[in-house]
Amino acid sequence: DTAVSQTPKYLVTQMGNDKSIKCEQNLGHDTMYWYKQDSKKFLKIMFSYNNKELIINETVPNRFSPKSPDKAHLNLHINSLELGDSAVYFCASSQGFNNQPQHFGDGTRLSIL
Amino acid sequence: DAKTTQPPSMDCAEGRAANLPCNHSTISGNEYVYWYRQIHSQGPQYIIHGLKNNETNEMASLIITEDRKSSTLILPHATLRDTAVYYCIVRVPGVNAGNMLTFGGGTRLMVKP
Numbered sequence: 571d572t573a574v575s576q577t578p579k580y581l582v583t584q585m586g587n588d589k590s591i592k593c594e595q596n597l598g599h600d601t602m603y604w605y606k607q608d609s610k611k612f613l614k615i616m617f618s619y620n621n622k623e624l625i626i627n628e629t630v631p632n633r634f635s636p637k638s639p640d641k642a643h644l645n646l647h648i649n650s651l652e653l654g655d656s657a658v659y660f661c662a663s664s665q666g667f668n669n670q671p672q673h674f675g676d677g678t679r680l681s682i683l
Numbered sequence: 684d685a686k687t688t689q690p691p692s693m694d695c696a697e698g699r700a701a702n703l704p705c706n707h708s709t710i711s712g713n714e715y716v717y718w719y720r721q722i723h724s725q726g727p728q729y730i731i732h733g734l735k736n737n738e739t740n741e742m743a744s745l746i747i748t749e750d751r752k753s754s755t756l757i758l759p760h761a762t763l764r765d766t767a768v769y770y771c772i773v774r775v776p777g778v779n780a781g782n783m784l785t786f787g788g789g790t791r792l793m794v795k796p
Contacts, residue, residue, distance in 0.1 A: 574726070601782060611768070613727065615783035626783060660726050669715055669776040672784060674726030 573597050574675040576661050582681045585653060591646045591678045593661030601625075602644035603662040603672065604636060613660070619644055620667060656682045687771045692791040695765075701758040703790050705771030708752040714775050716747060717784070718756045720767040727770065727786075730756065761794045768792070 574595045583589055595602065604616040618626040622638040633649045644661060658677040664670050688706040695701040707716065717732040731738055731745045733754075738745045744757040758765055770789040776782060 603783065605784075612788070613721075613770075613784075613786035615785070618783055620782075628783070662726070664782065667776060667782040669732060671717075671729035671732070672727075673729070676724075676726050 574661055574663055574673050576659075576675040576678050578678060579676065580679050580681075582683065583651060584683050585651055587651050588647070588649045589651060589680070590648070591659055591661075591680075593644050593646070593675060595642055595661075595663040595673070597663055597665075597673060599663040599665045599673075600641050601664045601666060602638065602641075603664075604644065604646050605660040605662060605674075607658040607660060607677070609657070616659075617644075617646075625667075651680075651682050653682050656680055687773055687787055689769075689771050689787065689790045691788060692793070694793050694795055695758075695761045697763060697794055697796050698760055701761040701765065701792060701794070703756040703758075703769050703771075703792065704753065705756070706753045707771070707773045710751050710773050711775075714773045716745065716751075716754050717772040717774065718743070718745065719770045719772065719784070719786075720765075721770070721789070722764075722767040727784075730769075761792075763794050763796065766792060766794045 577592045601620045603618050607613045616630045617636045619638050635647045638644045660677045661675045662672040664672040718730040719727040721727045733745045747754045768789040768791050
């Protein structure tokens with residue numbers, strides 16, 4: 571069983587479009603995250619949610635709007651896509667804000683044409 | 684979070700131990716050392732973490748020096764499937780930082796037959 575699953579795995583779209591990436595975890599965790607990995611392979615945190623509440627927004631443009639309908643889901647909606655948004659987006663989850671490990675999905679590869 | 688320094692790449696022969704070093708000379712007393720790895724086209728995978736004592740699990744061993752300024756991740760019998768980028772992360776878990784992980788450049792480990 572996949573612990574953290576993201577859909578779609580690949581997303582190719584035109585500049586200016588609006589798109590969503592979905593994330594679901596079946597681990598019973600209460601904290602979820604979005605990370606972005608750029609072309610240079612650096613992984614950076616974007617958002618952190620705990621019990622459906624936004625905890626941290628790491629200076630991400632407001633074109634990016636995460637939504638957490640319940641503790642098992644954290645979706646990422648992106649408006650007016652730009653070329654610089656091309657990257658791999660990873661969802662992760664953990665239990666609480668402590669030293670428990672984070673579990674990552676396999677990523678969504680977003681390409682903007 | 685304290686800064687970490689890792690060699691950009693290392694090679695290891697299959698079946699031999701892989702010893703991956705990490706320097707974290709500015710680590711503070713309440714910061715943990717975490718290791719994750721990222722196999723090509725997959726999300727990061729948690730390996731192990733520790734505070735002061737050496738730790739061992741089914742994947743690896745973590746050796747932390749007595750002054751905690753450096754650590755070594757040991758894969759006792761490396762296989763080809765261990766080829767990946769290995770990240771050493773130092774952080775204080777908790778709500779203040781959104782429990783986020785800050786990834787550096789990591790060490791690209793190539794296990795060769």
